[in-house]
Amino acid sequence: MFYVLATLSIFCIAVLMHILWCRVFPKNRLQIAPFAFFSLVGLLYYGALAHLFFYGSSADRAVNLWNLPLALSAAVVYILLIPIYLALYFNTRVESPTQKILRIIHEHDGIGYEELASCISDSEIIIPRIDDLLRCRYIQMKEGAYCLTARGIVVAKALNAYQVLTGREAGG
Amino acid sequence: MSVFDMAVLINALASFLFFAVVQFFSCRFVSSKEVLRWLMNLVILGLAVNIAGGIILFLKNPEVSAQMVFGAKGLCLILSAGVYLLVTFHYIVLVFGPYESSVRLRVLRELYKEFPRGMLPRELLSRYNARTVVDRRLDRLVSSGEIELKDGVYRVKNRKNYFTVSDIIVGKLRKIAEGK
Structure with missing residues (x-):
């Protein structure tokens, strides 16, 4: 004890x-x-x-x-x-997308799909995370396009291996 | 390492391995919608295995049981279950959860599909965007019973679920840490 x-x-x-x-x-x-x-x-x-x-x-x-x-x-x-x-x-x-969805539903005490979807935009959910990946050098910008760096390739390969082993579809 | 430590840790590790093996082989048959409920059931199944293993190890095993003083069996059972739950939580939060729901990892995978070409921002967002994120999570939350869809309106169904409890703790922590 x-x-x-x-x-x-x-x-x-x-x-x-x-x-x-x-x-x-x-x-x-x-x-x-x-x-x-x-x-x-x-x-x-x-x-x-x-x-x-x-x-x-x-x-x-x-x-x-x-x-x-x-x-x-x-x-x-x-x-x-x-x-x-x-x-x-x-x-x-950092508020996760799931937490954000639950918070919005809770605040509205019930909400329709379109209204909910309009509360969550790419600029809030996707873009900041892409910026994180750029900052941490998992991806880089090349001629206006996002490309994986060596570090990003390692992670992507590990994810693919995990998918092959578990047989699950891509998450996200 | 004492015999008590060994018994507690071996039991916790064995039940986690049971959880991991069952999770590993059964996850391919579980849809993304059902994943939360399935994972919760699996954690409880692992806990049951942990408690059963603990009873056999601490109560029935003469070598360990002989050294157990009053109350020690209960403490070892609780500690072993605690270690199992902590290790399982780490696996879910660090491995399975990110694979299943991380936006960053999904972005990396989408880019890997087009490697070495790369993708323009609008191309990436046409494949994976906020609407995809919302759809997947709504499916998952409805299926697990956290929220309900009635007459086209989503409502929080279970007011005391993992997410709301976690939100309450995080909210309190934010208030205390930031003094807001």
């Missing part, structure tokens, strides 16, 4: 530190690096704490619910929680 409570508490502290950081140093972009730092420090702190607790309690060998040796499982939970928080944090800045 100690290890699980320790990782959950340290994770909560890392999240609180990140929130505090975002409030004290507000920026108009995602601030992932501070959270990566806080969570890494938290993991190191947990490692030290678990080490001390394990050897501190080794004099009393009796295993009970409190000192049940689950140090590694608790560390795995901690590591797996990090991307989940980052995904939630990412969503505070």
Whole structure:
């Protein structure tokens, strides 16, 4: 129980530190690096704490619910929680198309297809994502046309391989 | 690594592998419309396998069971189920979800079809555009029961679904982090 409570508490502290950081140093972009730092420090702190607790309690060998040796499982939970928080944090800045559709339907308390489709344009859904691909150099502009870069080809090939393996139609 | 750690992690990994294998072989028979409901059922099936595996491993296995003190079996079962759910969530969010619904990845695939020629912006948008995105998502959401279509009007049906809960958490997080 100690290890699980320790990782959950340290994770909560890392999240609180990140929130505090975002409030004290507000920026108009995602601030992932501070959270990566806080969570890494938290993991190191947990490692030290678990080490001390394990050897501190080794004099009393009796295993009970409190000192049940689950140090590694608790560390795995901690590591797996990090991307989940980052995904939630990412969503505070970027609204997915599905979330946008649900929000519009919810705000209108019922809406017809044409009205809904008119609320969502290429310039909101497609163009910003193409710009992201350009910025991250997955695609490039050549003579007015979008072309894949070497990096983009690798991703596209991986997607095609996944499609061959799973037999699913193209997503999107 | 203690025997408890080993039991928890092996059980979580085995149930995730079960989920992944079933998902891998059954996904080709599931249409895009049915994918959300199918995925949810599969996660629950994997969880059932995890709990069954946990009972066998923690309760019936004499080697592990003998070392279990009061309450330890319950903690190991919960922890193992937690690790399974977290790993499955990562697979869905990082691998399956992006393949199924990422706009960026679809754009890359459309461009790959025409590689090395490339595509003009209007050509790309005639193949894949906001309307395609809306149609696919509406089909998916209606099919999974998140929204309903009645007399040509879409309404949110299930007020406490994954997306609304996620929206509430994200909204609160935004307010706290940005002080807005």
